[in-house]
Amino acid sequence: MSDVLTADAEADAQALQSPFLRALISLIRAQDRFGTWDKKDEGQLLAEYVIDKEKRKLIPIVGDPDPDQLSRLEWFYGAVGLQVESRTGVMASPIMQMSHEGFGRMVVTAGRLVVINKHLRDVHRFGFPSLAKLAAEGAKVVDDAVAWIEKHPDVAKA
Amino acid sequence: MSDVLTADAEADAQALQSPFLRALISLIRAQDRFGTWDKKDEGQLLAEYVIDKEKRKLIPIVGDPDPDQLSRLEWFYGAVGLQVESRTGVMASPIMQMSHEGFGRMVVTAGRLVVINKHLRDVHRFGFPSLAKLAAEGAKVVDDAVAWIEKHPDVAKA
Numbered sequence: 001m002s003d004v005l006t007a008d009a010e011a012d013a014q015a016l017q018s019p020f021l022r023a024l025i026s027l028i029r030a031q032d033r034f035g036t037w038d039k040k041d042e043g044q045l046l047a048e049y050v051i052d053k054e055k056r057k058l059i060p061i062v063g064d065p066d067p068d069q070l071s072r073l074e075w076f077y078g079a080v081g082l083q084v085e086s087r088t089g090v091m092a093s094p095i096m097q098m099s100h101e102g103f104g105r106m107v108v109t110a111g112r113l114v115v116i117n118k119h120l121r122d123v124h125r126f127g128f129p130s131l132a133k134l135a136a137e138g139a140k141v142v143d144d145a146v147a148w149i150e151k152h153p154d155v156a157k158a
Numbered sequence: 159m160s161d162v163l164t165a166d167a168e169a170d171a172q173a174l175q176s177p178f179l180r181a182l183i184s185l186i187r188a189q190d191r192f193g194t195w196d197k198k199d200e201g202q203l204l205a206e207y208v209i210d211k212e213k214r215k216l217i218p219i220v221g222d223p224d225p226d227q228l229s230r231l232e233w234f235y236g237a238v239g240l241q242v243e244s245r246t247g248v249m250a251s252p253i254m255q256m257s258h259e260g261f262g263r264m265v266v267t268a269g270r271l272v273v274i275n276k277h278l279r280d281v282h283r284f285g286f287p288s289l290a291k292l293a294a295e296g297a298k299v300v301d302d303a304v305a306w307i308e309k310h311p312d313v314a315k316a
Binding site for chain 1: 265306310
């Protein structure tokens with residue numbers, strides 16, 4: 001565990017073992033085609049997802065998201081898709097449409113079912129107070145998506 | 159009817175009265191905030207959708223779509239959404255994710271239902287041999303979407 005993350009280090013270390021963060025980490029590692037992040041440990045890989053109170057104060061209220069921020073958002077929902085698939089056996093694909101000003105829409109579909117439908121704004125402020133919170137939020141989104149599939153399995157398999 | 163369109167002028171004139179092209183025209187007019195296209199008649203407004211054989215031969219096989227081409231694609235599916243809503247009373251919203259190379263995905267959702275799920279490629283070649291074909295293809299896509307809503311009305315209203 002790197003020292004980039006603090007506060008409740010034990011909770012964070014536990015979060016790193018959660019299925020959602022495992023999926024997120026493997027997805028990020030898979031993007032690293034040139035091994036640029038080989039020397040980063042898992043905490044460092046996810047460090048930019050963590051925006052604590054102090055850090056958040058420094059981010060302007062209004063701002064345009066940069067490509068790294070958009071990637072983090074896409075990876076988050078990509079990991080959601082992976083987790084949904086591993087729990088239900090149904091493939092779930094994210095699709096995002098974003099204005100350059102950082103508002104837009106994220107949809108995750110499974111077959112003919114919309115399992116996540118989220119309107120996004122202030123994407124340049126996307127982040128979580130801690131790794132534990134990131135893991136918890138990811139797990140919650142996955143749970144919601146899985147619940148939709150359980151409710152309409154025929155549509156999810158259509 | 160302008161002279162930008164030829165071939166079967168009567169079929170084209172009829173097509174301009176179809177519900178799909180009425181929706182498409184009103185959607186394009188609505189984008190024209192500065193009245194730039196005020197003097198264009200309806201045939202001219204849609205002229206760029208028409209790519210006949212001769213015109214198609216001049217388009218390279220591989221190419222990146224320009225913003226006008228992307229707009230035409232978005233208006234096409236926007237008009238589909240309008241028509242779906244007017245026929246079913248359920249709002250349908252398009253969401254598009256496109257690489258700069260012109261492949262990607264277009265999804266139209268109604269409630270929790272995916273009423274259109276289309277993988278796009280060669281967007282720089284998006285067009286139809288005539289206005290009549292444009293109207294026919296639009297109507298077909300609308301029919302497909304409406305059929306999905308009729309099959310799963312509860313999901314479309316969820």
